Amino acid sequence: MTRTAETASFKFNHTMLRIRDPAASLPFYQNIIGMELLSEKKSDDFTLYFLAFNHEGKDLTKEEKEASRFAREGVLELTHNHGTESDPNFQGYSSGNSDPGRGFGHIAITVDDVEKACERFEQLGVQFKKKPSDGKMRHIAFILDPDGYWIEIVPSSFKL
């Protein structure tokens, strides 16, 4: 066990991705992926959105959402630099999966039933990088978020 007193309080709280347009990304992560918006922080030049799955089995108050934002794991921070959504010269963000810009790969959502989840994604018009039926790995899929970031869809019971 590598954990010592010095790191005992540490949590992997969030992953930050830049987004072009919150009007596309927020409905995607809320309605299609099913995350909840925990908080929204607007500055002059940018707005930060913090989202996470609600595993509490009950609605959270505004205060509980704020409190949970830095107290848990599995949070997604979306950064919107104001103006990109209407800038015709904006080139878009890199998914991290091709050069130049390779580095970050994907975020992954585990689900009970990949087939069923992917049927629903298809009905909702989600773009796929890899459908479960494509290629060799039939038990996983990759969908694309509105900026083209890859989201792996993996069964919770997955054994590599």
Added chain:
Amino acid sequence: MTRTAETASFKFNHTMLRIRDPAASLPFYQNIIGMELLSEKKSDDFTLYFLAFNHEGKDLTKEEKEASRFAREGVLELTHNHGTESDPNFQGYSSGNSDPGRGFGHIAITVDDVEKACERFEQLGVQFKKKPSDGKMRHIAFILDPDGYWIEIVPSSFKL
């Protein structure tokens, strides 16, 4: 509450980052950050390492680690494409924070005491992008992992 039966099983399981050299990244994430290696999957061309903080307060068996890998949130997947660690022409991975390649921003670790955590990081020779004393936001820091990915160090009690 945006959660419905269709997404009730979903978890934000992991974030994947490519690494140049596991001999640099594994000691960093295990000994300095304090994560535990849950599993390691070697293929011909690449190896995947899954790490996470152990919040169980006890050692986990190999089976428990494997089982937790896709059953929890807050997992970090590191992908090592074999050969990069010794390839003199390898250009390194993009942190996602400058063009070309901007997109992904950082992962964030919440800690009880940012000052204390950062003093320890300094003693251990960790590179800083922003020390707590730099700039305006004195309560947060950014350190760099061996590939140059940014890791935000935030207090668990943070209020934006």
